[in-house]
Each structure stands twice: as structure tokens, then as C-alpha cells.
Amino acid sequence: MADYQTIRAGAGTRSAQVDQGLRAHMNKVYGTMSVGMVITALAGWAISGLAVNDAGQLTQLGNAIYASPLKWLIMFAPLIMVFAFGAMVNRISAAGAQLFFYTFAVLMGLSLSSIFLIYTGVSVAQTFLVTAIAFAALSLWGYTTKKDISGWGSFLIMGVVGLIVASIVNIFLGSPAIAFAISALGVLIFAGLTAYDTQRIKNDYIQHAQAMDQEWLQKSAIMGALNLYLDFINLFMFLLSFMGQRE
Template sequence: MADFNTLRASQAGARAAQIDEGLRAHMNKVYGLMSVGMIVTGLVAWLVGTNEMLLAQIFGTPLKWVVMFAPLIVVFAFGAMIHKMSVATAQAVFFGYAALMGLSISFIFAVYTGVSITQTFLVTAIAFAGLSLYGYTTKRDLSGFGTFLVMGLIGLIVASIVNIFLASSALQFAISVIGVLIFAGLTAFDTQNIKNTYLQLAQSDDEFLGKAAIMGALQLYLDFLNLFMFLLQFLGNRE
């Protein structure tokens, strides 16, 4: 009996170690994909944003509405159709989406100084790292905040669209404050959710886990990018 218990304990320990190793690999893939996505976004934004002719052709014409709303449409379509894609196709779509996002935010290089953009990016990176680490390591269940954060996000999107036409500085300030709080919370929540999803589905096939990693990378990418954009409105020095 003792030998059996010892064997069972050792098997349980080996399985736990295997899951821990798999979780680390999964999270490394999530952060790796997210990082590459951010690099793609940054390069496209810089290349377009520092070209006055391109900026005028995009943001000085009705094309700006396509550039502004296309990422929102694409991300919803991507989330709905990813289960029909291969991992390679889903990854390519993610990077394509990152390039499209770079195009849509390229105007920041014409509005804010390069130094303030860099400083805000570093502040965002530090804040994101701390919030994501908290979400990964905390024993507290953050799922209760999920519904609240999603409802707040929907309200934020609606308010942002409305303010495109109202152009109210007071409303924009309120949107920025709420946006920072919502995406700070979503960073911790999404990180914990990505971790828990892997733990629940660790025995799934590689293709399923590969798509889960891409979706996790997309969630954290959006958290980082939106946190950066809202912080830029506070910390950015205008040209």
C-alpha cells in the first residue's frame, strides 16, 4: 500500500510538473506573439506617421473613417472565425490586424512629440508588466470583475464613437480616465483568464492550444495598446 501511495504521489507530482512546464511554454508563446504584434504595429505606425504625404492621403480624406473603424470590425470577425482557421492562418491574420492597427494610430506621430511617445510607451510597458504579473501570480479570483469590466468596455466604445462627432474635451477626459482604469483591470483579468484556460484545457491537442495562445496574445495586445493610447492623452506632449 505504501509503495502504491508513493507511486501515485510521484505520478501526480510528475503530472503537475508537466502542466507547470506546459503553462510556462504557453504563456511564453502568448507574450511572444503579443510582442511581435506590438513591433509590427509600432513599425507601421512610425513609417506612416512620419510620412506627411501618406498621413494627408489617409486622415485628410474620407478614408480615415475606414482606417478608424476597420480594426473594430476585423477583431470581431477574427474572434468569430478563428475556430475555422488553421493555427498558421490565425497567426497571419493576427499580424495583419496588428499592421492595420498601426495604420489606424499612425496619426500620433503627427500629434505628439517622439520623446513623449517613447516615454509613454515605457510607462505603459512597466505598468502592463506589473499588472500582468499580478494577474498571473495572485490567488484571488478575478472572474467576478469580468462582467463589470466588459460592460465598462462596451460603454467606453460607445462613448468614444459618440465623442468623435461631439468633440467634447470634457467627455474625452472622462473617457481617458475610465479607459486607463478599465484596461488596467483587463490586463490582470485577461492574464489570469489565459492561465486558467490553459490549466483547464492542458490535455487538448496542439492546434487548439495554439489558437488559444493566439487569442490570448490578441487580448493582451489590445489591453496594452489601449492602455498606451489612453495614457498618451495624459502624458503626451503635443507638437
């Protein structure tokens, strides 16, 4: 009986340590993601302000960004960086991974800076607020649900690939109907990914918590922050296509 109580007490202590560590881990994920969001917003706002002069015309910087082939590099560079980060994350330090993430956030701000020129500031702010509320609710559900939604992953990733291909094709077609369908599917897919990624981050921590590899935990938090950051950004952009009011 005493041995059973000792085992149960030990298991309870380990469970409490995992719970405490999980909260700290998730706080790290959300904190890193939030810093990245602030960096992106400030970079995008600052660059859009420098791209247009007082007369409402594009400056030299604006022409370089929006009216030259450089815009294609700016558009696809964040996507390239995401794949590069996934390939090199195991070979760089946690500090290097964090620097990479913040650099990515700056580049994403450059890529998204045009929204401050296309849409009114009020509609951008309103869409951001709606996105934040929806993201918080979806992420909370993904964290607290007892339902295993790991099976969603393959379907959602396939959906993302389909969105990327359809978006590239529609750059040349310019079809409003295809653009509407892409936006509608994009909202659904990234809503699902928000819940899925949150649960995956939680489960990954629980599975590796016993090893307590601090380097792994730090890089895992940064990778989790990147995933949720991308979910938020994409959900925001697809919602903006519905809610945004053009200048």
C-alpha cells in the first residue's frame, strides 16, 4: 500500500511538473508569436509610409517595391524562408532560430505593406480585431479539447498546397470568382490549422517533456510560434479580402 501511494505521489508530482512546464512553454509560444506580429505590423506600416509621398504618389522606394519585378521576390521570399527554416532548424541554435523568426517577421511586414495602401486603416484594424478574437477562440479550443484532431493535419496541408497553386494561377487569370473561392476556403483551412497546430504544440511538449532538453524546448517554442503566426497572418489576410474597405 505504501509503495502504491509512493508511486501515485510520484506520478502526481511529474504530472504537476508537466502542467507547469506546459503553461510556461505555451506562454513562450504565444509571447514569441506576439512579438513577431508587432514587428510585422510596425515594419509594414513604416514601409508603406515611406513608399508614398505627400501627394499620394509612389516614391522611389515605392516604385522599387510595388512597380518592379522586385515585388515578386518580396511576395515569395517569406514562403522560401519558411521552407528554409524547417530544413535548418535542427542545425542552428535556439538564439539563431529566434533571430531567424524575427527577421522573417520583418520580411513579412515588407510583403504585407501594401495592405496599408489598398485598404482603409479602420477596416484593417477591424479585421485584425475580428481575427484576434477568432484566433484566440480556435486556439483555446485546440488546447482544451479532448478530441484528437491530429487526423486533420494531412487534409489541411493538402488544402494549403491547393490554395498556393490556385493563388499563383489566379495571378495570371485575375478571376474574381476564383479569388472569392480561395478566400472562403482559406478562412476555413487556417481556422482548422489554428486549432490543429495548437493541439500539436501541446502534445509535442507532453511527449518530450520528460527529456527536458532545454535547447529542444526553446526551438520547439519558436517553431510553434512560427506555425501559429502563419495561421494568424493567413486568417487575417483572407478575412481582409471580405471585410476590407478599399481606399
